[in-house]
Amino acid sequence: MLTPDKQISITSDGIKLLKKAKEDNIETVWDRHDAQQPQCGFCEMGLSCRICIMGPCRIDPFGEGPQTGVCGADADIIVARNLCRMIAAGAAAHSDHGRDLVEVLEAISEGKAPGYKIRDEAKLKLLAGEYGVETKDRDALSIAGDLAHSMMEDYGMRRKKVNLVSRAPIQRQKVWEKVGITPRGIDRETSEMMHRTHMGVDNNWQSLLLQGLRNALSDGWGGSMIATEVSDILFGVPSPKPTMVNAGVLKEDQVNIVVHGHNPVVSEMISLACQSPELLEKAKKLGANGINIAGVCCTGNELLMRRGIQMAGNHLMTELILSTGAVDMMIVDYQCIMPSIGKVASSYHTRMISTSDKAKFPGMEHHEFHPDNAQKKAMTIVEMAIENFANRKELFIPVKPQEAVGGFSVETIINALGGTADPLIDAIKQGKIRGAVGIVGCNNPKITHDYGHVTLTRRLIENDILVVDTGCVSVANAKAGFKVPSAIEMAGPGLKEICGALGIPPVLHLGSCVDNVRILVLVSALANALGVDISDLPVAGSAPEWYSEKAVTIGVYCVASGITTHLGPMPPVTGSKNIVELLTSGLDDVVGATFKVEPDPEKAALLIRHHIEKKRAGLGLDA
Ligand code: XCC
Ligand code: SF4
Incomplete structure (x- = not known):
């Protein structure tokens, strides 16, 4: 203990x-x-x-014991292979999530996904245009079918490059071509990464790491981007909405259902079922004043972005939320779901439901969701949650909920700016906003929960740096009160003026972890407007409390896209001086960005500010 x-x-x-x-x-x-x-x-x-x-x-790091493995691999090769396999796993996770959405899109077009529909035709047509799918005089369903098939090809080996790579500024695409890391196919790069790291294949640490960059890019500009875009088509492009966060969003007098995981395909259906008059009626009959749905982790972020649904917590809160005794049911899909939570729930009345054919857990009942049965299944499951309300024992809801605003897509940010990125660019040019930082990623028990996120965010906004966040950071920052318009009081004078005029908080919630691609789209828009590459912008990324393989992949695609990225915890690379060198400085010559590792968020804020000022000087700002 x-x-x-x-x-x-x-x-x-x-x-x-x-x-x-x-x-x-x-x-x-x-x-x-x-x-x-x-x-x-x-x-x-x-x-x-x-x-x-x-x-x-x-390998003995002190140089006394063995310096190679049985096959002869040295420290550089072993460290590179291990890191590359983390990248492959992270890319596989996000991209498989994207694949599930593409399959729903296809099923809708075939009339085999009752309850799902195309909610945003404009975005469907925009994507169809980018994929070269004919839209003129065609109905949405047939466009959707062709788009789904074209996206499926992005996953395979029939293309020379992943389609949405062309969203990157032309300068950036040229960097990738020159280095030879333009991603060709989403699954192809992951598969090749696993091949190259098999014993006796690629044994050059540099070329292994270059494939690692290409693999990560196949996620950022491929699988994750498809996941976000298809989610927008199916469930709507997010727009700002008021919401509530922390454990206080659980309600004493209502049936509480918590959704956990990443893919909105299941949680969206659950949220619809929670509004069904028939089930609300049943809840009332059994003594509950309603059905309250709340999220944890990224599937919660997906619902918050599009529906303003409240968030009960982030990664390290997922076990603790159960000890409120107030969760009547937790429904999970996949990723970041600790295998411990079934056991935690067994001490309370909470029913635990797993839903994905690819993710089963100890101590959970498995009810598999597929596009053809999801609508019906959601009704059955929510009804089970209602019935469980009567089995509650003692409740402990420890706090009052905190207000927040979420749901900033690139589209709505541009809208808030009056239709173009110009006001933001002007504010950056004038120095009222020094730059922007995307703070992303997880919690990790190695770091005091939420301390890294909140400290770094506070220091950046008070120094006139706009913060956008995703994933578990977004919950930490919302709980800290950074996401109400009055939070401008915590910002520096320039940022306060700009956000105050626009009526937005100084910290903008951009969504879940696959939604980090919204950051890629946003920085591409800024770079294009200024006629420069992403690596020239006064921007940075940061993952102060990361833990997962997915986070490694995100960090790598950010850096490969030209965004210098700070990491709190050190990745497992210190056994190779060469690789540490490459990641923290050598990559600058290759892709114009590097990693910076600093566990202390106060020091990290200084590093990031220094980087932003350097980029401003490079653009001739404040000259
Ligand atoms: Fe998972 Fe996405 Fe990390 Fe949070 S931020 S711990 S990856 S839930 Ni994605
Ligand atoms: Fe040892 Fe096999 Fe790894 Fe070589 S590939 S270092 S032999 S475990």
Whole structure:
């Protein structure tokens, strides 16, 4: 168990619920992290390899023991292969999520997905245009079918480049061509990455890492971008909406359903079922004043972006939320769902439901959702949640909810600016806004929960840097109160003036983790408007508390796209001086951006500000 003085979270709901969980004898992620100490130093440095069964092998970082694995791979090769396999796994996860959406799009066009529909025809036609699908005099469904098929080809090996790569500024596309990292096919790059890292294939650490960049780009400008765009077509382009965040969004007098995971395909259907008059009636009959749906992690972000649905918490809150005793049902799809939560729920009345054929969990009931049965299934599942309301015991809802605004798509940001990016560019030119930073990614029990996100965000906005956020950061920042228009009081004078005039908060919620592609689209628009490459812009990325393979892939596609990116936790690469060198400085010559690693968010804010000022000088601003 944790020592009582170790601060696990800066959030009051987190601290209070952890105390409650302890009283209830619940084991949490922090306990398990403690039990793992000390963690393996070889693995932390990326110096262990178990790719084949001549091993497992380890390299001695002190130079006294073995310097190669059984096959002869040295530290550079082993570290590169390990990192590249993380990239491949992250790209696979996002891109498979995208694939599921493309399959729903196809099923809709064939009339095989009752309840789903094309909600945004304008976006459908825009994408169809980009994919060369004929739209004139054609109905939405047949366009959707052709678009789905064309996107499916992006996944394969019939193209020379992934289609949406052409959204990048031309200068950036040329960089990729010159370096030879233009992604050709989404699955192709992941598959080739796994091939190259098999024993005895690519044993040059530089060429391995270049394929790592191409693989990550196939996610950022491919799989993730498709995931976001098709979600917009099916569920609507997000626009700003008021919402509420933290554990206080759970309601004592209503049936509480929490959705967890990433793909909106299931959670959207659940949210519709929660509005069904028939089920609301049933809830009333059983003594509940309504059906309350809330999200955790990214599927929650998807619902928040499009429907203003409230968020109960982020990654490290997913176990704690259950210890409120107020969750009647948790419904999960995939990614970032700790295998522990079924066991946590067994101490309460909460029913746990898994829904994806590719993601099953201990202690959960499996109810598989497919496009053809999702509408019906959602009704059945929500009805089960209602019936479970009567089984509640003691509740502990520790805080009042915090207000926030979410739902900023690139489209609505441009709208808020009056139709063009010019006002933002003018503000940057005048120095009222120094630059912009995308803060993204996870929580990690190695870092005090939400401390990295909130501290970095605070320091940046008070120095007139606009912050956009996604994923688990967005919940942290909303809980900290950065996402109400009055939060401009925490911003520097220039940012305060601009955001005040536009009536927007200084921190804009751009969505889930696949929605990091909205950042790519936004910086491309800024670069094009200024006639420069993305790497020339006074912008940066940051993942202060990242943990997942997906986060590695996001970081790599940001850097490969020209966005210098800060990481809080060190990735497992320190076993290779060459690779650390390349990632933190050498890449500048290759793609015009690098990684910066700094666990302390106060110091990270300084690093990022320094970078932004350097880029401003490069553009001749403030000269
Ligand atoms: Fe997962 Fe997306 Fe990370 Fe949060 S930010 S812990 S990846 S839920 Ni995506
Ligand atoms: Fe060891 Fe080489 Fe096999 Fe890795 S691939 S486990 S280093 S023999």
